[in-house]
Structure formats: C-alpha cells, structure tokens
Amino acid sequence: MTEAKERTRDRISRRQVDKFADRRAQLAASALQTLAELGYARTSLREIAQNSEFSHGVLHYYFTDKVDLLTHCVRQFEEVCVTRYDEIVAGARTAADLERDFAAAMAATLRADAKMHRLWYDLRNQSLFEESFRADVLEIDRRREEMIHHVVARYAELASASAAVPQAVAYALLDGLFQQALLRHLAGEEEAAAGLERAVPSVLARIVSG
Amino acid sequence: MTEAKERTRDRISRRQVDKFADRRAQLAASALQTLAELGYARTSLREIAQNSEFSHGVLHYYFTDKVDLLTHCVRQFEEVCVTRYDEIVAGARTAADLERDFAAAMAATLRADAKMHRLWYDLRNQSLFEESFRADVLEIDRRREEMIHHVVARYAELASASAAVPQAVAYALLDGLFQQALLRHLAGEEEAAAGLERAVPSVLARIVSG
DNA sequence: GGGTCTCTTGGACGCTTGTCAAGGAAAAGC
DNA sequence: GCTTTTCCTTGACAAGCGTCCAAGAGACCC
Numbered sequence: 001m002t003e004a005k006e007r008t009r010d011r012i013s014r015r016q017v018d019k020f021a022d023r024r025a026q027l028a029a030s031a032l033q034t035l036a037e038l039g040y041a042r043t044s045l046r047e048i049a050q051n052s053e054f055s056h057g058v059l060h061y062y063f064t065d066k067v068d069l070l071t072h073c074v075r076q077f078e079e080v081c082v083t084r085y086d087e088i089v090a091g092a093r094t095a096a097d098l099e100r101d102f103a104a105a106m107a108a109t110l111r112a113d114a115k116m117h118r119l120w121y122d123l124r125n126q127s128l129f130e131e132s133f134r135a136d137v138l139e140i141d142r143r144r145e146e147m148i149h150h151v152v153a154r155y156a157e158l159a160s161a162s163a164a165v166p167q168a169v170a171y172a173l174l175d176g177l178f179q180q181a182l183l184r185h186l187a188g189e190e191e192a193a194a195g196l197e198r199a200v201p202s203v204l205a206r207i208v209s210g
Numbered sequence: 211m212t213e214a215k216e217r218t219r220d221r222i223s224r225r226q227v228d229k230f231a232d233r234r235a236q237l238a239a240s241a242l243q244t245l246a247e248l249g250y251a252r253t254s255l256r257e258i259a260q261n262s263e264f265s266h267g268v269l270h271y272y273f274t275d276k277v278d279l280l281t282h283c284v285r286q287f288e289e290v291c292v293t294r295y296d297e298i299v300a301g302a303r304t305a306a307d308l309e310r311d312f313a314a315a316m317a318a319t320l321r322a323d324a325k326m327h328r329l330w331y332d333l334r335n336q337s338l339f340e341e342s343f344r345a346d347v348l349e350i351d352r353r354r355e356e357m358i359h360h361v362v363a364r365y366a367e368l369a370s371a372s373a374a375v376p377q378a379v380a381y382a383l384l385d386g387l388f389q390q391a392l393l394r395h396l397a398g399e400e401e402a403a404a405g406l407e408r409a410v411p412s413v414l415a416r417i418v419s420g
Numbered sequence: 421g422g423g424t425c426t427c428t429t430g431g432a433c434g435c436t437t438g439t440c441a442a443g444g445a446a447a448a449g450c
Numbered sequence: 451g452c453t454t455t456t457c458c459t460t461g462a463c464a465a466g467c468g469t470c471c472a473a474g475a476g477a478c479c480c
Contacts (some may be wrong), residue, residue, distance in 0.1 A: 037439070041251035041339075045467080056430090058427080066469090084448095122335050122339070125335050128328040128332075169387065169409045169412075169413065173386050173387060173413065175390070176382045181382075182338075203383065204245015254437060255439090258434085264459090266438095267439095
C-alpha cells in the first residue's frame with residue numbers, strides 16, 4: 001500500500017469517526033432537550049428520537065444501550081455547565097464589580113436555563129441511586145466546585161481578604177442558594193431570580209473574611 | 211334509630227375509617243421504604259407490594275392510583291422529616307452547646323438516614339417536573355425552613371446577636387451543605403459526616419452577626 | 421453504473437408497567 | 451349459623467419500554 005493510499009484511508013476513516021461523533025453529539029443534544037423537558041424518570045428512547053429528526057432505531061446504531069447514551073449526555077452536559085462565570089471573573093476590576101456581576105449572572109442563568117438546571121439536579125440525584133453515572137456526575141460536581149472557587153478566590157483577592165471556608169463549603173452554600181431559587185422560580189414565584197441576586201452578594205461577603 | 215344505635219354505628223364507622231387509614235399508612239410506609247431503596251424512577255407498584263405483606267392488587271383498594279399513593283407518601287414523609295432538631299434547640303444552654311449539638315445531630319442523621327434523605331431530594335426534584343406533588347413538597351420545604359429558622363433564631367439569641375440573612379437564605383445554605391455531604395457520604399467518602407460536622411458551626415456563626 | 425459499505429427505517433420480540441375486574445377469604449352483623 | 455360486607459388475591463388487559471434485526475436507502479469507490 002502506498003503512502004498516498006494510507007493517507008487517504010486515514011483521512012476517510014477520520015472523517016467517518018468525526019461524522020460518527022458528530023451524530024452522537026447531535027442525538028445526545030436531542031436527548032438532553034428531552035430530559036430537560038420530561039425529567040429522567042419519564043424520558044424514553046422513543047421520546048428522544050421523536051425530539052430528533054431520526055427514528056428510534058438509530059439510537060442503537062450510535063449507542064450500545066440506554067446507559068451509554070445517558071452517560072454520553074452527562075459528559076456532554078458538562079461542557080455547557082462549567083465555563084459560565086469565567087469571563088466575569090476575568091473582567092471584574094473591583095470586589096464590588098465581581099459581586100454584582102456574579103449575582104446578576106446567576107440570576108440570569110436561573111431565568112434563562114431553568115430547565116437545564118433542574119435536569120442537572122435530577123441527574124445528580126439519580127446518581128445517588130444508580131451507580132452508572134456516578135463517576136461522571138461527581139466529576140462535573142468537582143468542576144462546578146472549582147468554578148465557584150475561582151469566583152470566590154478572585155473575590156477575596158480583590159477584597160484584600162482570604163476565603164474563610166474550604167472551597168467545598170463555599171460551593172455547597174452557593175449551590176444550595178441557587179437550588180432553592182430554582183425551586184421557587186419553577187414554582188412560579190416571579191421574584192425568585194431577583195431574590196437570588198440580592199442574596200448572593202451578602203453570602204459572598206460572608207464566606208470571605210477580611 | 212335510638213341514640214345508642216347511632217353511637218354504635220358511629221363507633222364502628224370510625225373504627226373502619228381508622229382501620230382504613232392505618233392500612234393506608236402501612237402501605238405508604240412500604241412504599242417509602244421501596245422509594246428510598248430504588249428511587250422514584252424505578253419504583254413500581256408491584257415492587258412496593260413485594261416490600262409489604264400484601265399483593266399488588268390491594269394498592270388499588272386503598273389508593274385510587276399511583277399518584278394518590280405517592281402523594282400520601284410525601285405527606286407521611288413530612289412527619290418524620292420535620293421535628294428533628296426541636297429537642298436540641300430546647301436543651302441548649304449556650305450558643306456553643308447549640309452549635310455543637312446541632313452539627314452533631316446533622317452528622318448523625320446523615321449517617322443513619324442517608325437513604326431517606328436521598329429520597330427527599332429525589333421527590334423534591336421530581337416536583338420540578340410533575341405538578342402533582344409540587345404543593346406538598348413546597349409545604350414540606352417550608353416546614354424544613356422553619357425548623358432551621360428555629361435553630362438559627364435560638365442560636366442568635368444565645369449568642370446575643372441577630373440573624374444576618376433572611377431565614378430562607380439560612381435554610382438554603384444549610385440545606386446545600388447537607389446535600390453536598392450526602393452526595394459524598396453516598397459516594398463512599400468516609401469522612402463526609404465528619405466534614406459536615408466540622409463545617410456547620412462555622413457556617414452557623416457566619417449567618418448571625420454579632 | 422454496478423457493487424460495497426454506511427446509515428436509517430420500521431416493525432417485531434419479550435418484558436414490565438398501571439389499571440381493573442372477578443372471585444375467594446375473612447370478618448361483622450343479626 | 452347464615453348473610454352481608456369488607457378485604458385481599460389472582461389473573462388479565464392495553465400500553466409502553468429497551469432491544470434487536472431484516473431490509474431498504476443512500477453514499478462512495480473502482
């Protein structure tokens with residue numbers, strides 16, 4: 001076999017691999033949309049297929065089984081989840097800036113992505129019952145914790161203070177705050193996001209000591 | 211009809227009502243046990259019946275349908291959930307007492323009732339997708355908030371300080387802390403409860419200003 | 421343009437689910 | 451003790467599930 005042929009074959013097989021991966025991603029996106037709408041408990045493969053442009057049989061061409069699909073979904077979800085506050089941290093010039101912008105960003109994502117967030121909590125909870133996703137879920141949670149840590153650390157730096165609680169605790173507190181706001185928001189309480197935006201700065205101030 | 215007869219009939223009908231309610235409670239208890247074990251998504255009526263001493267058909271004698279049963283479960287769950295820290299609040303003589311005992315109690319219930327707690331979070335999350343339980347779930351959450359408020363208010367009183375955040379925020383923070391500890395505990399992390407016990411006092415101190 | 425390989429469809433399977441009804445067992449009433 | 455009422459079991463049902471497969475459609479190479 002000539003080198004040219006080998007290169008060609010590589011290119012083709014790479015293209016196939018990419019196409020395969022792309023379709024997997026596309027189907028996983030449809031699955032995530034369905035999950036966000038119906039929740040884990042009521043999401044079926046047929047329902048997922050119906051939210052895509054394919055028929056239900058194709059799912060078993062791209063995924064070995066349901067767990068494989070859902071695991072892929074969780075991993076794909078991660079990328080959306082985890083880079084949300086980076087630019088805010090980078091852009092803030094003062095502690096007051098960061099406080100305000102971070103609170104506003106949390107409120108904004110609560111309003112805009114409520115269904116995705118409820119899916120996240122659903123999947124995280126599911127991992128308490130099913131071993132299959134647990135590793136991936138914990139990995140995402142770890143990254144979320146890091147994401148919050150960046151905010152808190154930068155905030156402390158700008159405020160010439162230092163974090164007063166471990167980063168795991170800081171994450172737990174802010175996540176609890178957000179989850180409670182999500183609960184209210186999805187229950188129809190109009191002021192839920194505004195309440196979150198008001199609460200975040202005071203909490204942020206309290207978890208750094210200066 | 212004589213008065214005696216009326217009294218007798220009342221007594222009998224009351225006894226029947228009580229018996230009916232008792233069996234409903236008994237079946238709901240089996241359902242809760244099953245839910246705590248399998249999670250909402252994988253709990254079926256047949257599975258519930260198998261965890262009781264009856265066959266699956268009886269569930270439709272005591273409950274009109276699955277939603278009726280699960281709603282009853284949620285309500286029944288409430289009573290277990292909500293009185294947990296009352297005696298600690300009553301017994302504490304100093305702020306340091308309360309801090310220590312409350313943290314210890316949280317760690318203890320995390321260790322002892324982890325499966326019940328994961329069920330609670332599962333049901334609360336489910337209510338974000340299904341309207342049916344939402345009202346009951348929100349009511350329980352409101353009571354949990356009050357429960358936490360009692361602790362915080364008493365703590366502030368003993369410390370001659372005042373609560374520095376709204377009670378909804380205090381609840382959100384402590385619940386977030388607990389949930390994160392539950393996550394770690396059920397993932398097999400041995401020190402999760404100990405970590406919670408260590409974190410609670412510092413958080414408690416920070417949400418009252420003195 | 422015929423043949424090969426990739427991709428997709430739609431139907432079939434075995435199983436589980438919630439629901440229901442017919443009938444037996446047990447208890448209550450007289 | 452017989453009848454009536456209450457309670458419980460068993461088996462059936464339609465629907466939905468995850469999974470698999472035969473076969474067609476389409477892309478691609480020579």
